[in-house]
Amino acid sequence: MSDIDQTIALPNASSLFRLFLPEHLAATMMLAGGVTLYAVESYITATIAPSIVRDIGGLALFSWVTSLFVAAAILGSIFVAMRPRGIGLRAVYVIAALVFGVGSLIAAVAPSMPVVLIGRAVQGLGTGALAALGYAFIRFVYPEPLWPKASTLYAAIWGISTVIGPTLGGFFSSGSSWRYAFIVLVPLGLLMAALAPRLLPDVKDDRDQVKTPVAQIGLLLAAVLLISAAGASETIGVKVALIAASAIAVSAMFLIERRSRNRLLPSGAVTFSKPISRVYLAMLAMTIVLVSDVFIPYFLQTLHGVTPLVSGYLVALVAVGWTFAAFLSSSLTGRRAYLVIVGGALIEAAATASLTVFLARDNPQAHMLLLVPAAIAMFMMGFGIGLGWAHLVAMVLKLVASNEQDKASAAIPTMSSLGGAFGAAFAGVIANSAGLVEPGGISGALSAAHWLYLLMALPGVLAVGVSLTLKRVA
Numbered sequence: 001m002s003d004i005d006q007t008i009a010l011p012n013a014s015s016l017f018r019l020f021l022p023e024h025l026a027a028t029m030m031l032a033g034g035v036t037l038y039a040v041e042s043y044i045t046a047t048i049a050p051s052i053v054r055d056i057g058g059l060a061l062f063s064w065v066t067s068l069f070v071a072a073a074i075l076g077s078i079f080v081a082m083r084p085r086g087i088g089l090r091a092v093y094v095i096a097a098l099v100f101g102v103g104s105l106i107a108a109v110a111p112s113m114p115v116v117l118i119g120r121a122v123q124g125l126g127t128g129a130l131a132a133l134g135y136a137f138i139r140f141v142y143p144e145p146l147w148p149k150a151s152t153l154y155a156a157i158w159g160i161s162t163v164i165g166p167t168l169g170g171f172f173s174s175g176s177s178w179r180y181a182f183i184v185l186v187p188l189g190l191l192m193a194a195l196a197p198r199l200l201p202d203v204k205d206d207r208d209q210v211k212t213p214v215a216q217i218g219l220l221l222a223a224v225l226l227i228s229a230a231g232a233s234e235t236i237g238v239k240v241a242l243i244a245a246s247a248i249a250v251s252a253m254f255l256i257e258r259r260s261r262n263r264l265l266p267s268g269a270v271t272f273s274k275p276i277s278r279v280y281l282a283m284l285a286m287t288i289v290l291v292s293d294v295f296i297p298y299f300l301q302t303l304h305g306v307t308p309l310v311s312g313y314l315v316a317l318v319a320v321g322w323t324f325a326a327f328l329s330s331s332l333t334g335r336r337a338y339l340v341i342v343g344g345a346l347i348e349a350a351a352t353a354s355l356t357v358f359l360a361r362d363n364p365q366a367h368m369l370l371l372v373p374a375a376i377a378m379f380m381m382g383f384g385i386g387l388g389w390a391h392l393v394a395m396v397l398k399l400v401a402s403n404e405q406d407k408a409s410a411a412i413p414t415m416s417s418l419g420g421a422f423g424a425a426f427a428g429v430i431a432n433s434a435g436l437v438e439p440g441g442i443s444g445a446l447s448a449a450h451w452l453y454l455l456m457a458l459p460g461v462l463a464v465g466v467s468l469t470l471k472r473v474a
Helices: 003-009 016-020 022-056 064-082 089-109 113-136 144-171 178-183 185-199 214-232 236-259 275-303 308-329 334-358 368-399 402-433 441-455 458-468
Strands: none
Touching (some): 016 022, 022 064, 064 089, 064 113, 064 402, 089 178, 113 402, 144 308, 144 368, 178 185, 236 402, 275 308, 275 334, 275 441, 308 368, 334 441
């Protein structure tokens, strides 16, 4: 084949499709597979959770089906960075896949909700590690121009999963069929564990040898569990107290992290003068904003008269927007990458604020003239964060030394989980305080929608300000 033919046949050096060339295909499938397990399983379980309660009871523990999973996933991602010396990333992948399979089996045979929760926690440990490994392996598997492309692929997986997950969950939502949703995952975990030694590279463990930062890990997990409990509480005072306690736990963790030689996060991650801390803060703030979409289906059904099925697909526009923007901006570099980070944060904040007008409307007949602007705003919420997310990830990997890359990679899904947990709790407090439950009804929903999206846009404004400081490191 001539040089010209090769040029035509192969994608350019920074193309997303290079992830699927023969030299990268095996690793891409394994790493993307781990992220897919996390994403799809999350949405499947959210769909079948009501069926689990109807079958074996445990309504009082309903919210913990997700909360314990998220807390365990954070612990799993931390294990990637804090694993004992001598255990390579490939071995961690094998362990994580096996742990996920065991957790799925426990949930599948559970006779009661407490046992389901144990299974979900074990699942979370496995999938949290698999998600972190997707980022930890990037620098070993791909050349630097492809780092944002790998992050774009992961974003696309989450976008697609918002449709595939609930659809698959629907097949397992009758009677005791929910057990099969877990059973089918057991052989998948075993298969991934068997393939990992053959398809993933055996990479050098270049971390510094340090002690495990037990105090920071304990405070971080306490913060997540407290904020999760806040989300489950129906009393505003209790919610506020739990959120405050969670914020104190995070603050204490940061204080210890700054003074300790045994760090959970990479150097400079809790010092605002360091660019790495501002990158993480931008990620955290943008995730907090995005989680306000949890109330969109309720407002669509209550205020705009759409069916539950249609509202589910409409809120999926958020994920579609993220995926579309990620593909659109994945090839940008340098100043243009910096501009889409800032522009994306601005778009997300503006789109969220616009829902105070477009979503907070009494439209019981579902008139398209009122519904379409709301749908566009949902799409633009996801579009905004998707525009710059992959470049923030690439920035994290560039800003830290090689011996802290595992910490930096593990912190990416941790920040997403923290943002999701805090965002959901904040959204619950705002919506309930603004009248969602009392007085409730149309007037309560209108007030709640207005104040929720007005106030939840504020972390987006913070993300814009923080992003503006990243010009020198883009």
